[in-house]
Amino acid sequence: MLKVTCRSIVTIWSFCSFFLLLTFQNSFGADIGNCLLCHKYPGLSRVDENGKLRLLYINEAVFNTSMHAKVKCEGCHTDIQKIPHDPAKKVDCLTQCHIVEPSSEQKFSHKDVAEFLQKSVHSPVDADGNPKPFPEDFPDCKKCHDNPLYRPMSFNKMMLPGISETALGRCRVCHKKDDFIYQFYNHVTTRLRRSRNPKNIAESCARCHDDTKLMKRHNLSTKAVYSYGESFHGKAATFLDERIPDCLDCHVNPGESVHQMLSYKNPLSAVSLQNRGRICATAECHPRATPKMAEYQVHAEFNLNQSPVRYYFTVFFIALTGGTLLPLMGIIFLDCLRRLFPNAGLIQRKKKHE
Amino acid sequence: MNHASSTEQRMFIRLNRSEKNQHLIFVISFIVLAVTGFMVKLPDELVTLLGEHRQTVFQYRSIIHRLAGFIMILASLYHMGYLVFTRSGRRWLKDMLPRPKDLTEMFQNFMYYLGARENPPEFDRFCYKQKLEYGALIAGTALMSISGVLLWSESSWDKFILDIASLVHNMEAVLACLAIMVWHMYEVHLRPHKFPLDKMWLTGIISEEEMQEEFPLHYKKIMENPELQKIYIVDGPVKNAETGHGITMADVSHMN
Numbered sequence: 001m002l003k004v005t006c007r008s009i010v011t012i013w014s015f016c017s018f019f020l021l022l023t024f025q026n027s028f029g030a031d032i033g034n035c036l037l038c039h040k041y042p043g044l045s046r047v048d049e050n051g052k053l054r055l056l057y058i059n060e061a062v063f064n065t066s067m068h069a070k071v072k073c074e075g076c077h078t079d080i081q082k083i084p085h086d087p088a089k090k091v092d093c094l095t096q097c098h099i100v101e102p103s104s105e106q107k108f109s110h111k112d113v114a115e116f117l118q119k120s121v122h123s124p125v126d127a128d129g130n131p132k133p134f135p136e137d138f139p140d141c142k143k144c145h146d147n148p149l150y151r152p153m154s155f156n157k158m159m160l161p162g163i164s165e166t167a168l169g170r171c172r173v174c175h176k177k178d179d180f181i182y183q184f185y186n187h188v189t190t191r192l193r194r195s196r197n198p199k200n201i202a203e204s205c206a207r208c209h210d211d212t213k214l215m216k217r218h219n220l221s222t223k224a225v226y227s228y229g230e231s232f233h234g235k236a237a238t239f240l241d242e243r244i245p246d247c248l249d250c251h252v253n254p255g256e257s258v259h260q261m262l263s264y265k266n267p268l269s270a271v272s273l274q275n276r277g278r279i280c281a282t283a284e285c286h287p288r289a290t291p292k293m294a295e296y297q298v299h300a301e302f303n304l305n306q307s308p309v310r311y312y313f314t315v316f317f318i319a320l321t322g323g324t325l326l327p328l329m330g331i332i333f334l335d336c337l338r339r340l341f342p343n344a345g346l347i348q349r350k351k352k353h354e
Numbered sequence: 355m356n357h358a359s360s361t362e363q364r365m366f367i368r369l370n371r372s373e374k375n376q377h378l379i380f381v382i383s384f385i386v387l388a389v390t391g392f393m394v395k396l397p398d399e400l401v402t403l404l405g406e407h408r409q410t411v412f413q414y415r416s417i418i419h420r421l422a423g424f425i426m427i428l429a430s431l432y433h434m435g436y437l438v439f440t441r442s443g444r445r446w447l448k449d450m451l452p453r454p455k456d457l458t459e460m461f462q463n464f465m466y467y468l469g470a471r472e473n474p475p476e477f478d479r480f481c482y483k484q485k486l487e488y489g490a491l492i493a494g495t496a497l498m499s500i501s502g503v504l505l506w507s508e509s510s511w512d513k514f515i516l517d518i519a520s521l522v523h524n525m526e527a528v529l530a531c532l533a534i535m536v537w538h539m540y541e542v543h544l545r546p547h548k549f550p551l552d553k554m555w556l557t558g559i560i561s562e563e564e565m566q567e568e569f570p571l572h573y574k575k576i577m578e579n580p581e582l583q584k585i586y587i588v589d590g591p592v593k594n595a596e597t598g599h600g601i602t603m604a605d606v607s608h609m610n
Binding site for chain 2: 235236238239240241286287288289290292293294298300307309310313314317318320321324325328329331332334335336337338339340344
């Protein structure tokens with residue numbers, strides 16, 4: 001009898017596991033508070049105090065493939081205690097959520113990242129703690145980040161992008177919960193590379209660094225991302241090539257958090273005059289590059305003060321192109337005119353006296 | 355000399371076989387280089403139309419661009435050897451060298467265009483326009499080749515040199531393409547009496563009438579010198595079936 005009961009339980013468990021596996025995409029989220037009861041409706045929105053339309057719809061399928069899928073809604077929206085709730089406050093990314101960081105077994109928060117950011121060139125305060133001019137221009141977490149989607153890599157003989165079922169089979173040897181396996185696979189393989197491609201990263205930096213007014217306020221050269229886009233690296237980024245360097249590859253020291261980006265004037269910065277020669281010559285990029293390769297302005301623009309040689313070369317070629325083509329077009333016009341109207345003439349010919 | 359009879363039109367050689375082939379290789383490599391080069395300047399919106407193939411397309415683009423550049427450099431080196439080591443090449447170089455007379459002809463030609471002169475100047479084998487264009491071609495090819503090789507071997511150079519090479523390569527490419535599209539195409543194919551296509555670049559020969567009109571001095575020199583007649587008048591390789599002499603206009607149109 002006991003044997004039969006055990007077999008029935010195993011059978012039911014197997015069916016349930018199989019069913020769970022099939023409906024995995026929908027079982028990924030952490031909507032314990034049943035927030036999607038309302039937020040699942042696409043039209044859900046409101047006009048805020050500033051007259052801005054706020055879209056409050058959450059696409060469950062998309063959210064479930066994002067990096068915050070396992071964080072319950074109340075983990076970030078800590079001010080919401082009841083349903084229906086009052087207008088929610090802005091999310092503070094430094095809030096401790098219920099996720100436990102496995103190596104330290106401490107509750108997770110982005111506090112360390114904020115500390116890195118505080119010491120970086122993007123901090124609104126200087127090294128002495130005094131506010132920099134125009135502190136509102138400096139980015140906070142949400143200026144650069146949204147809720148990135150998982151972009152798992154396949155290790156199945158490099159055949160297909162995404163989750164490798166073969167690799168999952170190896171995970172299942174030791175780990176029993178498919179929920180955990182999928183989550184872990186997604187997380188680890190997504191974090192082995194950047195969550196965005198070089199084009200997205202450049203676009204993210206461009207929000208400020210191609211803003212002429214904002215850059216002028218901080219005495220920086222304008223359109224740094226535009227000049228990146230004009231380079232071969234930038235062109236390859238446009239073609240969604242992920243092997244080429246983006247802003248972060250050059251502006252962050254290898255092995256450091258991207259939030260530790262320092263000013264090029266700081267000797268510890270990856271792009272300081274002393275260090276920038278080493279950037280190109282890494283084994284992954286141009287191993288045979290001489291240290292001098294990057295010692296010229298990478299973001300040189302058509303600007304006399306910034307790059308006089310480049311400026312004069314450009315002016316020379318513009319003059320050469322105009323100076324060549326305009327006279328040629330003049331000759332073409334006159335030649336055409338003479339052939340089509342042989343008797344016409346701008347200067348009167350002297351009549352021959354017989 | 356067995357030349358055509360007075361009722362027939364003689365055909366004159368403008369480009370010999372080697373020159374024709376050199377020009378053809380140059381034309382093909384130039385077009386490939388222009389297309390694959392300016393693909394880099396396409397707006398993002400157009401590039402995205404290639405969808406997921408864009409990376410592959412642009413990977414092949416760079417390989418084809420380098421290959422065409424390599425062929426053009428080889429063709430240029432061959433042309434330099436041709437100018438130095440062959441008799442016809444040395445003759446080409448001698449006729450192509452600029453002379454003070456070119457300035458006079460340029461002035462006279464302008465006066466003719468403006469209606470102040472009844473006839474255009476009498477040009478020799480190469481007129482001042484062709485000499486200018488040939489000079490521009492040599493300078494342009496040298497600039498593009500040097501800057502292209504610098505960019506190809508990027509790891510060996512300072513960023514400063516690469517930036518200048520990139521700038522020169524880009525701007526000279528624009529100038530060269532515009533010069534070819536506007537100037538060369540007009541001079542060779544689009545002039546009212548040649549429109550829509552002058553087949554000389556394929557056949558290498560022009561009619562006596564055209565020779566008299568466009569290069570009258572060269573024509574006179576040929577007609578006065580039996581040695582030049584051997585070189586420039588079609589006599590041996592293509593013969594008229596009926597007369598056994600130089601081919602006629604009817605033969606040329608039949609050939610084409």
